[in-house]
Amino acid sequence: MSTDSVRHLWITASTRAGCERLLASLDLPPLLAHVDAHRRLRGPYTAAGTLVRQLVPATRSTRPGLAEQHDVEILAVAPELRTIVPCSRETLTALAGPDERTRFYPKARTTQLAHGLTEFLFEYLSHPGVQSRTLVVANAHHADGTDAELLAILLRRADPGLLRLVVCGLEGELPGELATSLERHALRVVPDVAASPAELRPDKQSRYERAAWYVTTECTSDDPWLREAYASLPLAERAALHDARATELESRGEVSLRLGAIPFHRERGSDPRGAGVDALRDALDHCMMMGFYDTLLDLGRRSHALLDWKTQPERCWLVTTKMCTALTVLGRPDEAAALYDEACASSTLPSVHLQAAYGRAMLYTRFYDNGRLDHRQAKAWINTAIALSSLLPDRERRAFSLTFNENGLALIEMHLGDLHESLRLVTEGLRRLDEEVSPERKRLHRSVLRYNRAQLLTAIGPPEAAVQAYTEVIEIDPNHSEYYFERAAVYRRMGRLPEALADYDAATRLSPPYPEPYYNRADLAVEMGDLHAALADFGYTLELDPTFLDAYVNRASVRYELGDREGAMRDVAAGLAVDPDQPHLHCLRGLIAQEDGHLVEAREAFTTALHHDPTLVAAWSNLGVLSFGQGEVDAAIESFNGALELVDDPAVRGNRAYAYEHAGRWREAIEDYTRMLDRASPDREDPERGELFYRRGLCLLNSGDLRAALADFQECIALGGSSADEAQHELSSRGYDQLDRLRTASPTAG
Structure with a gap:
């Protein structure tokens, strides 16, 4: 075939x-x-x-x-x-x-x-x-x-x-x-x-042999001949086959068998509520530690089917709390809340109510959608957890539980806007652990607190303090990719670009691939002028996540800057397939269409970009250039006005000045050229200064201010270059062959 x-x-x-x-x-x-x-x-x-x-x-x-x-x-x-x-x-x-x-x-x-x-x-x-x-x-x-x-x-x-x-x-x-x-x-x-x-089919003939073979496939065979034989055996014989198979698999000592076949057989063996629950617990613990949350939920439901809240409340809660964590991480907070309610209604164990209070607090401050977040309600629940923690009799356990729950309170205070109180709580938690808990214990949570402290210092402290805090947590947990990723952002904010690049390199090296460090490293490469490196990292970002919209936006821009217009347009199309309303992509689409002479498409693209983002300066500016090129000078001026209301960009102001000049609006053109000259480089060899003096001189001539025009043309000619030649030509064309004649003809000021 x-x-x-x-x-x-x-x-x-x-x-x-x-x-x-x-x-x-x-x-x-x-x-x-x-x-x-x-x-x-x-x-x-x-x-x-x-x-x-x-x-x-x-x-x-x-x-x-x-x-x-x-x-x-x-x-x-x-x-x-x-x-x-x-x-x-x-x-x-x-x-x-x-x-x-x-x-x-x-x-x-x-x-x-x-x-x-x-x-x-x-x-x-x-x-x-x-x-x-x-x-x-x-x-x-x-x-x-x-x-x-x-x-x-x-x-x-x-x-x-x-x-x-x-x-x-x-x-x-x-x-x-x-x-x-x-x-x-x-x-x-x-x-x-x-x-x-x-x-x-295997060469097995008796019903028992066929059933036994079916069990050795972990009951996965789709052969009805084997399935029927298994189904026809008495329950006790089937249980014995499952027991034997589970024992055989356990003897291999392979961890992964404990996540699938072994609990399956123990559930169906002679002791499902004992050996079966134990096998499920082992699998649950492993999946919890590894982040295999969908499987954990399946194991949890199977465990609950074999457990009883009245006689085994501790074991029921251990299953429930793991399921709640999994549901929360998977973005299913309502199901987690329902399990917390069920657990609290089924047990009076203080540990159940303490941990459920913390879990509910996190739902209200972090995991519900924005319309249902309620930080005050979260604070009520976390205070319940803190109160219960303070009653624990064991000193170390009490110290840890208070610190753990006050770290949750710190998150809530941050969401309520009190970052300094949040920092105080985290710092106090670190002090308590250092003083009351053995140093070899709770190493992970100590690092979590230091990480939270670094994040808070990034928001409220000097960047040097944040860098130091991140460095401290990296020394404790040197293989944690996200710490380098976040410290890189602080370095970049400080202008320490080589250190930021080194941290992004470390972030990509220490973890299985995830898009964010590659994207940020690409963005940093653009800032550092290495467009080819940026192109590679934006490309890999999109290989990891084809819906990463900002990577399309930025790679399209880089490709455009490198002269790859076809590649840029492919990225524009791919990005707009992810989000048809992305304004920067519409703006770039318009720019390329304008260069290709497709002016109707270009205008539509710029207009669409502004419809979706009226603050997009590039779209206003490019629309102004397009309108000016089509002879729509007043429309161009309006577009340049829209851009300059947002950002005082010298290039846009220069375009507006030129448009004012063509519209005969001399005083407004002179004002724009004057502001540009005030901000221009004082370097007398800068050709832009000569061009600005020349253009303002023209406007001054046309407005009748000959003395000021003389001064600008003198500056322009003194600077030399093509603008100086144009200035001299302009004087000659108006009958002023020598600057002295212009000086004589100029009216006396006053």
């Missing part, structure tokens, strides 16, 4: 056997790997982890250093590789145990991991002698959200000539992001004839 050689493939076979039969008929590049994405096998990153476990060991000899460059993302998806892949970029967040963890990864964490894994694959395949490869992913419709996100990114970013993706997944059952990416980047292939699952 022939296939499109430049497209990824999407096979929509209804059975695994159908997919395998179709695969065998395709003319594809050599196989890189054939992986199963069914989330029941290993939970988050089932497919990615399988792929990495196959590729990484060989790189130790063939590509030394490659795995280490991607240690964070490799170990996140395949923790079993920790014995052969040392991690040199771990942050305090990654190193903190569950009891010390007070900071959790953002929602975008899995996106960063996906891009890091994508870069690993690209570098792996770019090795000399490595040919194009095929990656086959089965059961994509059963993939965990982490694998689905990775596949969607790979489909968009991977060149099929380098890495050909063949994704097997049923239409209508795929996660939305993956389905969209397949529709856009893959060729759909449908088998001509459905294949029977019997083609993949």
Whole structure:
């Protein structure tokens, strides 16, 4: 069967056997790997982890250093590789145990991991002698959200000539992001004839053997012959099979099995409320620590189905608080609030009400949408948490709980506008931890407090103090990318551009890729005059996030400055596809249309830009130039007025002066030229000064002020250059062959 050689493939076979039969008929590049994405096998990153476990060991000899460059993302998806892949970029967040963890990864964490894994694959395949490869992913419709996100990114970013993706997944059952990416980047292939699952059946005949085989597939087989055998067994026999399978998998010591197959089997074994809950708790803890929040919610719901608030309130709350954190990070605050309400209604444990009060405070001050934020309500809830914390009997625990909740109060005070009180609370918290908590404990939260202090000093203190505060937290947590990213902004504000650039470099090096440091480094490169470096970083920003609108705006401008008008227009079109109302893109569209002689389109573009942003100086200015060029001098003056009401730009004022001059409005032109001369460089070799004296002299001549005109022409001629020749010519054309004659004819002042 022939296939499109430049497209990824999407096979929509209804059975695994159908997919395998179709695969065998395709003319594809050599196989890189054939992986199963069914989330029941290993939970988050089932497919990615399988792929990495196959590729990484060989790189130790063939590509030394490659795995280490991607240690964070490799170990996140395949923790079993920790014995052969040392991690040199771990942050305090990654190193903190569950009891010390007070900071959790953002929602975008899995996106960063996906891009890091994508870069690993690209570098792996770019090795000399490595040919194009095929990656086959089965059961994509059963993939965990982490694998689905990775596949969607790979489909968009991977060149099929380098890495050909063949994704097997049923239409209508795929996660939305993956389905969209397949529709856009893959060729759909449908088998001509459905294949029977019997083609993949094991040589097992008895009902028990078939059921046992089904369990060894982690109950993922789509063969009804196996499923029926399993369903026909008595519950006790099925439970025994699940127990045996779980024990076998546990003996392997592979962490990722504890996120998928092991809890699945323990839930269905002989002790679901004991061993099952324990297995789910282990998976919950891991997903919480790693930021695998969608999976955590599934595990949490399954845990609650086996737990009882009346007899196991502590265990119920541990599940609930993790689910609330996940829901909050995922932008689902109402569901988190409902779980807090349920927990408080189900338990009188002080710890439940203390932590729920803090959680509700954060919803009101940070996570509800803008229309529902209520910082006063947040303060009421956080004060409840602080009051309960003050009653804790253990000194260290009380000190930490007070500090933790007062840090929440500091955030609320900041939102209420009292930054100095916020800084006081953070500083007091650091003092309390230093005095009342053992120095080896709560290292992560101490760093969080120092980071918050640096952020507050950035807002209210001298920049030198902010830099020092960021430097202190970096010394404590040197692999935290965001600290360098934020310190770079302070350096840039201080004009210390080389240090800012070094910090952006560190931010990109210490983390799996995320767009912001590349975008900011590109913007800094523009300021430093390195347009080609800016172009590369804006481009990579858009590779990471094709909806990053400001990157389109700025890359279009850089391309325009470099003379790549076609590239600029491609960026304009791509950016307007993201936001049809983006004014800067419309302005650039107008500028290019104007240069191409498409004046109607140019006027429409400038007008559209001003409709969406009446404060856009460039649109006013360019519209004025366009109007002047079409002989609409009064309209040009109005446009220049619009620009100058916003910013006193010398170039715009010069254009308005010239328009006034052409309109015969001499006094207004003279005023504009005078203001420009007042601000012009005093350097007598500056050609702009000569031009300004010449133009003002013309206006003075035409207004009848011959004495002042003489003075300006004298200045112009003394400065030399082309303007001096024009001044001399103007005098001759008016019958003043010598400046002395003009001086004699000039009326006496007064």
